[in-house]
Amino acid sequence: MFYREAGDFKTSYADDSQTFPIRFDRLRYYAVMAVAFGVIPFFINDYWANAVFVPFLIYAIAALGLNILTGYCGQVSLGTGGFMAVGAYAVYKLMTAFPDVSILIHVLLAGGITAMVGVLFGLPSLRIKGFYLAVATLAAQFFLVWLFNKVPWFYNYSASGQISAPERTILGQAVTGANTTAPAKYLFCLIILVALAWLARNLTRGTVGRKWMAIRDMDIAAEIIGVNPLTTKLSAFAISSFYIGVAGALFFAVYLGAAEVGEAFGIQKSFLILFMIIIGGLGSIFGSFAGAAFMVLMPVLLKNLLVGQLGWATDLAAHLELMIVGALIVIFLIAEPHGMAQLWRLAKEKLRLWPFPH
Amino acid sequence: MKKTMTAIALAMAVATPAMADLVVPNLSYRTGPYAPNGIPYADGFNDYFTLLNERDGGIGGELVRVPECETAYNTEKGVECYESTKGDGALVFNPLSTGITYQLIPKVTADGITLYTPGYGRTSAANGKIFEWVFNYPANYWDGASVAVKHLLDENGGDLSGKKIALVYHNSAYGKEPIRTLQELSAKHGFELVEIPVDHPGQEQKSQWLQIRRDKPDYVLMWGWGVMNAVAIQEAVNIRYPMDHFIGVWWSGSENDVIPAGEGANGYKAIGFHGTGADYPVYGDLKQYVYDAGKAAGDGSNPGNVLYSRGMYAAMIISEAIRKGQEIAGHSAVNAAEVREGFENLNLTQERLTELGLPGFAQPIEATCADHGGPGSAMIFQWDAAASTWNQASDWITADSEVLDPLIAEDSAAFAAENNIAERCN
Helix, strand or coil: CCCCCCCCCCHHHHHHHHHCCCCCHHHHHHHHHHEEEEHHHHHHCCHHHHHHHHHHHHHHHHHHHHHEEECCCCCCCHHHHHHHHHHHHHHHHHHHHHHCCCCCHHHHHHHHHHHHHHHHHHHHCCCCCCCHHHHHHHHHHHHHHHHHCCCHHHHCCCCCCCEECCCCEECCCEEEEECCCCCHHHHHHHHHHHHHHHHHHHHHHHHHHHHHHHHCCCCCHHHHHHHHHHHHHHHHHHHHHHHHHHHHHHHHHHCCCCCCHHHCCCCCHHHHHHHHHHHEEEEECCHHHHHHHHHHHHHHHHHHHHHHHHCCCCCHHHHHHHHHHHHHHHHHHHHHHHHHHHHHCCCCHHHHCCCCCC | HHHHHHHHHHHHHHCCCCCCCCCCCCCCCCCCCHHHHHHHHHHHHHHHHHHHHHCCCCCCCCCEECEEEEEEEEHHHHHHHHHHHHHEEEEECCCCHHHHHHHHHHHHHHHEEECCCCCCCHHHHEECCCCCCCCCCCHHHHHHHHHHHHHHHHHHCCCCCCCCCEEEECCCCHHCHHHHHHHHHHHHHHCCCEEEEECCCCCHHHHHHHHHHHHCCEEEEEEEHHHHHHHHHHHHHHHHHHHHEEEEEEEHHCCCHHHHHHHHHCCCCEEECCCCCCCCCCHHHHHHHHHHHCCCCCCCCCCCCCCHHHHHHHHHHHHHHHHHHHHHHCCCCCCHHHHHHHCCCCCEEHHHHHHHHCCCEEEEEEECCEEEECEEEEEEEEEECCCCCCCCCCCCCCCHHHHHHHHHHHHHHHHHHHCCCCCCCC
């Protein structure tokens, strides 16, 4: 009834190729943006920022990045944690070496450095595929973590090998360090996420994205029709690593404030982000958000429900939480192997026909 | 999707209401690879406060509430726990994790809440001139390293030159803490230091112990935690390393670490900054008011063991600091800033320890504005596998302040420069 193309006339090519062709979708998108920028910053407190929104926004950036590589270009990567570590250590070195440069520039530069490292570790993808590539990226994960632990230059020779984010400001507002207010933290991550998501959406429906998908669907066929595997695969690695590097930089500088590489960027982080995109939906922008939301919010929600509301013992709740989240993942994947994004797509199909399905 | 989030928001918004009690959150870990050590500590911490509530009606007439939050030794969960308990009016945090401590130091400084890290955390927090809100008395990692080396000096007639000492450490902020001190000490005493890292969680240490078998160090020191301890001790037994040449820091010296290796672990040494065992008079009260009343935390199997005693030690110091804060403030419903005053002016004497039912349990502490690090002394315990007890193997050994003081000054000055902190107490 409300959700249909009929009556929504397109009179220009720009209109015809817009991201949300259905008016209801468009309005919903504007409403989400209005709430995210206009409402939440006024109500957010430290708990909501640090336990819910900031991790969600940062994981969404990382999931977008991995989705570009794995979902759109079909290159499996288990090196996400290592690449996030590159972003984190890059931003740390930049922040401490050039304290007068804006943190925003440092975060983007950290993404750029990660992109270069990503390309380097992406080179084997020209020769190996599938599980074998996964193992090669796994090597990247272990190598990078080892490197940041081993070479004291990366952590400025601190006694404990910990890196700590000093306070940096944008327009007089602290965005890193302990004096950061919750809205500043949230808005900084939100702005970067929105910009990157917008970029990802437009990349994936343009030439670059179509090349990625051609390589994903069948690389030999793609090569025959004139897609260059070298530039396509490496561009996917570069752009994906840029996103993941930015996510790692924010994760360390804005969210945690102090980090050590083995604990914060270990192999479990790589798996976590891979789960996010598998549950959310491979090759889908919305899927990256949905997967990040599921994996970040579900444990917090369950903890608050079981410990906060029902008053269970914390260890029992923690064990049960693992079981519930695990079971939900299995159920989700059985019910819908293509992830939450596919559920969303099906729901929209149904809505189009509602209330007259025949 | 934001709609689903608002739904979640509503579900979570009904948080626990703030009460007028004294709130001391227990950021514990009862799950994950560090649970074997996290559980007894958390139990001791909870039981001591339960005792104060049941026997004395709290501290100065105010009940103590100890909300527990599971961190699984994970920094992200640690942040969540800190934020969720902070809003409750938390007076002091004790996260039992060096990683989480590093994260919380800037946060507590900004929020004005005391962070108490006995025997762990950032060593240079002992310098109260820089770290206003952090306290780590009675001893820190560098004290531990120095005490271990002093013990070895005693055993070798004061001369360690030409000896080889290996450090098996958890490859994290925690495990790396003593390295700088040990390097200084190796230069001073002429021993050779071999650093052997073990990655989290430390369940696989074959290659490390192969290296030890090959290098044949005269002594092995260990900075381990969680499952890593038991594995290391088992591996040492497997390569027949002489156990009395193997010394763990206080976090590597609990029953859980040595019992799995059975008879083989006999003679293993560990440093400790408090007594252990259930022979102290306070256990009579604990039995009467807590255990027999069915109010014990956990499964009740831990009372008297090393980490239980340490959890109790932390709780005892926190309660004494709150008491001191109440005394200074002149009222019993103290806030976080008043509790900090209590920590800074804490004067714990042997007489007071005897009154508390813990005679000779620990060293006296007299904190000052500049000294948040305490006496820095510890003793060596040795495991007797047949009797399943830790026996005292040395008297109190005081750390080598000649080496440590400049290191602490240097590290805290670096922190002050990074964060633009001016020195206090002048």
